Amino acid sequence: MTKQANTPDGGKRQDTRLLERINIPADLRTLPESELPALCEELRQCIISHLSTNPGHFASSMGAVELTVALHYVFNTPEDRIVWDVGHQAYSHKLLTGRRDRFSTLRTHGGLSGFPTPSESEYDTFSAGHAGNSISAALGMAIADMTTPGREDRKTVAVIGDASIGNGLSFEGLNNASNSPNNLLIILNDNDMSIDDNVGALHHYLTEITTSAGYNRWRKRIYEFLRDKGLIDDANKRRVLRLNNSLKAFISQQQNIFEGLNIRYFGPFDGHDVGKIVKVLKEIKDMKGPRILHLRTVKGKGFEQAEKEPTIWHAPGKFDPATGERLKKSGAGSAPLWQEVFGETLVELAGQHPEIVGITAAMPSGTSINKMMAAYPDRSFDVGISEGHAVTFAGGMATAGKHPFVAIYSSFLQRAYDNIINDVAIQGLPVTFCIDRAGLVGEDGVTHHGMLDLAYLSCIPGMKVASPMDEETLRNLMFSSLTAGGPMAIRYPRGTALHTDWRTPMKKIETGKGRRQLQTLGARVAILSLGPVGNDALEVAHKLTREGLLTDHYDMIWLKPLDEQLLGEIASKYKAVITIEDGSVKGGLGSAVADWMTTNGINLPLRKLGAPDSWTEHGSVSQLRHDCGYDNESIEKALREMHLLLTENEETTAKEGK
Numbered sequence: 001m002t003k004q005a006n007t008p009d010g011g012k013r014q015d016t017r018l019l020e021r022i023n024i025p026a027d028l029r030t031l032p033e034s035e036l037p038a039l040c041e042e043l044r045q046c047i048i049s050h051l052s053t054n055p056g057h058f059a060s061s062m063g064a065v066e067l068t069v070a071l072h073y074v075f076n077t078p079e080d081r082i083v084w085d086v087g088h089q090a091y092s093h094k095l096l097t098g099r100r101d102r103f104s105t106l107r108t109h110g111g112l113s114g115f116p117t118p119s120e121s122e123y124d125t126f127s128a129g130h131a132g133n134s135i136s137a138a139l140g141m142a143i144a145d146m147t148t149p150g151r152e153d154r155k156t157v158a159v160i161g162d163a164s165i166g167n168g169l170s171f172e173g174l175n176n177a178s179n180s181p182n183n184l185l186i187i188l189n190d191n192d193m194s195i196d197d198n199v200g201a202l203h204h205y206l207t208e209i210t211t212s213a214g215y216n217r218w219r220k221r222i223y224e225f226l227r228d229k230g231l232i233d234d235a236n237k238r239r240v241l242r243l244n245n246s247l248k249a250f251i252s253q254q255q256n257i258f259e260g261l262n263i264r265y266f267g268p269f270d271g272h273d274v275g276k277i278v279k280v281l282k283e284i285k286d287m288k289g290p291r292i293l294h295l296r297t298v299k300g301k302g303f304e305q306a307e308k309e310p311t312i313w314h315a316p317g318k319f320d321p322a323t324g325e326r327l328k329k330s331g332a333g334s335a336p337l338w339q340e341v342f343g344e345t346l347v348e349l350a351g352q353h354p355e356i357v358g359i360t361a362a363m364p365s366g367t368s369i370n371k372m373m374a375a376y377p378d379r380s381f382d383v384g385i386s387e388g389h390a391v392t393f394a395g396g397m398a399t400a401g402k403h404p405f406v407a408i409y410s411s412f413l414q415r416a417y418d419n420i421i422n423d424v425a426i427q428g429l430p431v432t433f434c435i436d437r438a439g440l441v442g443e444d445g446v447t448h449h450g451m452l453d454l455a456y457l458s459c460i461p462g463m464k465v466a467s468p469m470d471e472e473t474l475r476n477l478m479f480s481s482l483t484a485g486g487p488m489a490i491r492y493p494r495g496t497a498l499h500t501d502w503r504t505p506m507k508k509i510e511t512g513k514g515r516r517q518l519q520t521l522g523a524r525v526a527i528l529s530l531g532p533v534g535n536d537a538l539e540v541a542h543k544l545t546r547e548g549l550l551t552d553h554y555d556m557i558w559l560k561p562l563d564e565q566l567l568g569e570i571a572s573k574y575k576a577v578i579t580i581e582d583g584s585v586k587g588g589l590g591s592a593v594a595d596w597m598t599t600n601g602i603n604l605p606l607r608k609l610g611a612p613d614s615w616t617e618h619g620s621v622s623q624l625r626h627d628c629g630y631d632n633e634s635i636e637k638a639l640r641e642m643h644l645l646l647t648e649n650e651e652t653t654a655k656e657g658k
Contacts, residue, residue: 577606
């Protein structure tokens, strides 16, 4: 008898009698179809159990359970390939592909990645950390197989979430798929977008008949007859396909965005009817040419709270699996999140400056632009997962007298690099880029760390780049950007800031001017920091100074323009310099200081602390900073070594002088 317990939605929780039998998808394919609904329930309960204590992307994976089971049941994975988009929906995929025993290590240091990762499993066919790449990548695989002898019958499936379908890259992939010979199957996992409305019994009949084996045999025979009679060929086959889609739209009195493409469209179907999905996949998997299967799903399916509030439950943190209560990380009176400081400051500035507008790309709550949306809905814009458009849209608004504040995560802003250069920077437009999640972000891992923004922004002519050490400086930088005279980037990290009394009156910060944080008479070493990591540097400097290893600290604030006057004073006063930044040492503060020293003929020992020139995986921020060599312990070690080096050099010089 299976054990059962109440779940938050009043259902029953079963044990994992089926799931424990599945080590690889080949095991799944031995089950009778009648067992698949029970397996889906076990997968959901496994996800609930693990993610309640080890947080991750919850709602998306809960909504894709039946789809995942059906895909591995019908297709011969890993020979047939599944390409996931984003990866938020792929936890069931991991559980079914040989990683069930390690699932408890998800997103932990040294454990499983939170996203599909080819280095982790042969079933993970492509990296899926950012949205919109599945169609393009899968199309590349499908066409490569078609042109490789012996692999022509290999199947490739792209699984794209609804929000990702609005990404520009997705449309580029669709356009290419419609104009290139291929057999790609695209599955649209639609859990919110109204691409097609359900309009009644006739519509249900049409979706049934167009995917049936009998219908498609009839359709193929008609095509072959017309082709043999010379009435149709491959050149005008596309026009017939478009006519077919248009006729279906006319009869069902509805339209969809794929109507004008040379891609066969099926659906929408209930994405939680695993038996139906299996049936449809079996009927269309061997069809030739590109196809789109549209499935309607519920984000958070199987967990009442997640179904009601899918945005909050996208990544809810720890929660009680029995009650659904989310466990709070901090109590009242604690310091705010950096993003909250940004969001509230933006609202405050917007109240004083009517030209301010707020823009984000599908992350209103993640960046706290939602605070601006609540206060000034007509001046706030969420453009969806379209970072390039967000930047060019901001550039257009800036030419019309507005001052856009564009809030985008550091790693996502990379997608808009050309737009930043051509549509903002070259024109010198007044756009403030508020770069959230800069530096190490922790458990989301390599695709989400914001390690490169200092390097990729500081090389752009006319771009000002700054990072605050504290909340007051963030507010002042936002205020100062209004009169910066061109584009300006302000970067700040994920997580909790420092102080509870951060709502200080805003004042202008002089562009390109740093500040001294600790100065002691006789100090030989100076630490130069950029951003909140300066608080750790200052703490360590105080500690060593109390021990007699006199160390001063400077908060540079600006990477570009660099405070060259302050650097000159530092070079004349100290015997050695250490730089520290929460980003890549290639192209960041350390590189900028080294370049300045070389240009000005300064020959001082210089140690650069930051992320190395390699990819950093997932784990807690503290663990990863230790791995990268710029946590407090590493800072202290570097300082002690530098002081020792100076002492040894002085002793050597003294001996040689004798």
